[in-house]
Amino acid sequence: MSGSKSSDRAGAGLPSLSPDPMALTVHNGPAPVLPTTAQRPRGRITALLVLLACAAPVLLSYFTYYVWRPGSRNNYAELIQPTRTIPADLPLRDLNDRPVSPTSLKGQWLLIAVGGAACDERCEKHLYQQRQLREMTGRERGRIDRLWLVTDDVPIREPIARxxxxxxxxxxxxxxxxxxxxxxxxxxxxRTLDAHLYLVDPMGEWMMRAPAELEPKRFYKDLDRLLRASAFWDRPGRAE
Structure with missing residues (x-):
């Protein structure tokens, strides 16, 4: 009889059979291992360290230039602190009167000259100095773009445009x-806006203003230090 068979199996040290037939098809797997309270903060710390490692080159370059300065260093141009981000709604237009997105200026260092399209003697001098300064950086010149911001609707003189x-x-x-x-x-x-050359970093931050009476060789030293300090993260070519 079934009762005696169960007793015999128990006496023999064998596991008793379950009366539930479904128990024959269910297999108990290992219980899921949940992260402990101690493991969760460790994961957050790891993620934070990865984030810091990615941002470190940018932070280090700016720390090198803005904070850690040996006593022998004197900036020729004026550092803008805090820097100024290019306005997202700045109404830029090309010479065909088509709108240009301000974000399209990011990705390169910008040497900016400002002035009317008639371009007087000072304007011509600034445009020449732009080109001269870019060439002075040698093989790093691929990281710099020249930009002329024209503040009126007068046609550009043909010799200047050429x-x-x-x-x-x-x-x-x-x-x-x-x-x-x-x-x-x-x-x-x-002074007026057209009195200076302006330097903008690849993130669209205006961060330096050249003196009105510019000495290119002295300004080049500031520019060269910035290019060296940002070499960790900045590469030639505008980001698409």
Missing amino acids: AMAEGEAPARILRVPPEDLSRWLAPEFG
């Missing part, structure tokens, strides 16, 4: 109203 288009890397010419541009760039007190 000169800006020459060379392996033609300068870019965009139009922008001066009142809008002043939300981003600013001259020294008592």
Whole structure:
């Protein structure tokens, strides 16, 4: 009888049969191992370390230039602190009156000249100095773009337009109203926007203003230090 068979199996040290037939088809697997309270913070710390490792080159380059400065170093140009991000709604237009997105300027160092399309003697001098400074950086010149921001709707003089288009890397010419541009760039007190060259980093941050009476060789030293300090993360060629 079934009762005696169960008793015999128990007496023989064998496991008793379950009366539930479904128990014959179910196999108990190992219980899931959940992260302990101690393991969760460790995972967050690991993720944070990975994030810091990715950002370290950018942070280090700016720390090197802005914070750690040997006593013998003197900046010729004026550092802008805090830096100013290019406004997302800056109304830029090309020479065909088509709108240009401000984000399209990111990805390269920018040497910016500002002025009216008539381009007086000072304007011509700045455009020449732009080109001169870029060439002075030698093999690093591929990391620098020249930009002329024209603050009126007057036609560009043909000799100026032709000169800006020459060379392996033609300068870019965009139009922008001066009142809008002043939300981003600013001259020294008592001067006008067209009195300076402006330097913008590849992230679109205006971070340096050249003196009004520019000495290119002295400004080049500042530019060269910045290019060296940012070599960890900046590469030639505008990001698409």
